Amino acid sequence: MYEIKGAILIVSGPSGCGKSTLLRDVFKNIPNSYFSISTTTRAPRDGEVNGVDYFFVSKEEFEKDIKNANFLEYAKVHDNYYGTSLKPVIEALNDGKLVVFDIDVQGHKIIRKKLHNVVTSVFITTPTLKILEQRLTSRDTDSQDIIAKRIKNAKNEVEEFLDYDYLIINEKLDKASNELVSIARVARIKSKLFEKDEILNSWLESK
Ligand code: ADP
Numbered sequence: 659m660y661e662i663k664g665a666i667l668i669v670s671g672p673s674g675c676g677k678s679t680l681l682r683d684v685f686k687n688i689p690n691s692y693f694s695i696s697t698t699t700r701a702p703r704d705g706e707v708n709g710v711d712y713f714f715v716s717k718e719e720f721e722k723d724i725k726n727a728n729f730l731e732y733a734k735v736h737d738n739y740y741g742t743s744l745k746p747v748i749e750a751l752n753d754g755k756l757v758v759f760d761i762d763v764q765g766h767k768i769i770r771k772k773l774h775n776v777v778t779s780v781f782i783t784t785p786t787l788k789i790l791e792q793r794l795t796s797r798d799t800d801s802q803d804i805i806a807k808r809i810k811n812a813k814n815e816v817e818e819f820l821d822y823d824y825l826i827i828n829e830k831l832d833k834a835s836n837e838l839v840s841i842a843r844v845a846r847i848k849s850k851l852f853e854k855d856e857i858l859n860s861w862l863e864s865k
């Protein structure tokens with residue numbers, strides 16, 4: 659087990675459901691929140707910045723990081739590798755931050771197992787598969803082939819939503835955003851984040 663003071667918020671959901679859009683409001687509204695920048699072998703989309711959206715690396719570099727045990731978790735998603743580097747996450751947790759992960763269902767399983775006491779998780783989806791397809795098409799960042807692969811994967815991902823603490827159906831952006839910001843707020847007051855002796859001692863002292 660790792661020594662930890664912060665908290666973790668994991669957000670998963672099919673590509674195109676609105677995770678990145680909704681997370682912007684979390685970072686605007688929750689002080690001391692920190693986005694875990696993943697490493698990936700997929701090509702950057704127009705407008706994506708290395709070191710901001712992802713660390714974009716070659717397959718060889720990624721496999722070297724696997725060998726060196728640099729990842730807290732990694733997975734193959736839509737034929738590319740995606741992974742979470744261990745060191746910055748542990749540092750952010752030790753600084754007491756709310757560490758936010760945008761990762762797939764496989765990554766969620768691994769992190770929940772390793773760090774279950776501090777994890778709050780949210781699954782986000784669109785109201786229907788058809789709306790997901792429309793959002794992926796209108797986002798206009800991926801080819802038809804890539805969109806088809808993401809749609810196919812989406813069906814398997816949505817099946818896993820019961821493994822999560824919360825479900826957000828992102829229909830109206832304002833409502834979904836309020837829901838996610840509320841969950842991020844309560845993620846910081848999970849009882850298991852507190853030191854029992856510390857709380858009890860200070861409670862008794864106040865008599
Ligand atoms: P993800 O990060 O899950 O892949 P994005 O945040 O990129 O998804 O959202 C996919 C597309 O859907 C974007 O073009 C975004 O502007 C749009 N979008 C997100 N939420 C909504 C919503 N509630 N209503 C309509 N469009 C939305």
Ligand code: 5GP
Pocket residue numbers: 669670671672673674696697700731732733735740741742760761762763764765766
């Ligand atoms: P995209 O290519 O649309 O940015 O992401 C594709 C999928 O990979 C999404 O479901 C996203 O949540 C997931 N993902 C992004 N980074 C990571 C990561 O570090 N680990 C895992 N397991 N999944 C990730």
